Amino acid sequence: MAHTGKLLPKTLTVNFFVQLAEGLPYAGSNTPIVELSGLMNALAQALAPLAHSEGVNTTPLPGVWIFKASESRPREPLCYSQGIIIMAQGTKRVHLDEQVFEYNPDNYLVLTLPIPAECETVVEDEPMLSLVVDINIGVLHQLVRLFEEHRQAPGEGRMVEGRSLYVSPLGESMQDSAVRLAQALASPLQAEALGPGLIQSLLYHALQGEQSGPLFALARHNTHLARLERALRHMHEHYQQSLDIDQLAAMANMSPSTFHRNFRQMTASSPIQYLKKLRLTRARELLQDRGLKVKQAAAMVGYESPTQFSREFKRYFGETPQHWAGQGA
Secondary structure, eight states, X not given: OOOOOOOOOHHHHHHHHHHHHTTXXXXXXXXXXXXXXXXXXXXXXXXXXXXXXXXXXXXXXXTEEEEEESSOEEEEEEEEOSEEEEEEESEEEEEETTEEEEEOTTEEEEESSOEEEXXXXXXXXXXXXXXXXXXXXXXXXXXXXXXXXXXXXXXXGGOOOOOSEEEEEOOHHHHHHHHXXXXXXXXXXXXXXXXXXXXXXXXXXXXXXXXXXXXXXXXXXTSHHHHHHHHHHHHHHSTTSOOOHHHHHHHTTSOHHHHHXXXXXXHSSOHHHHHHHHHHHHHHHHHHHHOOOHHHHHHHTXXXXXXXXXXXXXXXHSSOHHHHTTTTO
């Protein structure tokens, strides 16, 4: 889920926010404003026809995904990407260290960093459906600058930056933006023409949320969160390579000991544990989606020993890599 959203021209951005502030539909829309009581139902109705398969479904808009689950699943390892997840139906619980973060149609989940965690899925009468939007760092920087220019950004003393994920109540404005974005995804033309502005609207409302301090911290270059994000981005781009703690610490402008301490605080893992979880998660994707042999998948994610790979895979996922091979074919 790469950060591939595009920035809007400045004039369009200003007009867009004027319309938002005045409670008007965005320019060119023929979709009526939906009453609050029906917003989440409208979101589910918009997402359902686009969720063709179980798990992650792509959309015409880069960086936007739809997730579907028809059955409940017990707690299991999962690597979350950096993004915002809005639930239309169902419930998920994220277990990180000793904390549990539950999100459902009443709230949304924000991940300021990509995090390996454990996830539990609860499905009742209807399939679980969620809208997943990657955080585009360029768009986030642009919005935070606007908040600062208008003196509406939290001060350094009010930011709780040491959080890699949080849950926040889903307000009417953000619900409406989510519904409009989901409706636009049904048309490749609308997705391309209106999608970037709707993503920007969603992120704007997230920055106005009750727990938004970590999002502001992510956009401010000298915070621990922003500096760690640079190192994590490097790890995700080069996870097949050997880990060099000193190099990662230098990227984060920290000493190795400070880097290690902050890394564990943000991710609930040491850098070595994080890399192992990332490699194993990528290997499971290769086995499931591309039908690779175990030895091939092990080599592609950086393991020299297939035996060690199989042992660590079984310990992490509770099943052998052979169990996952070809499941998605």
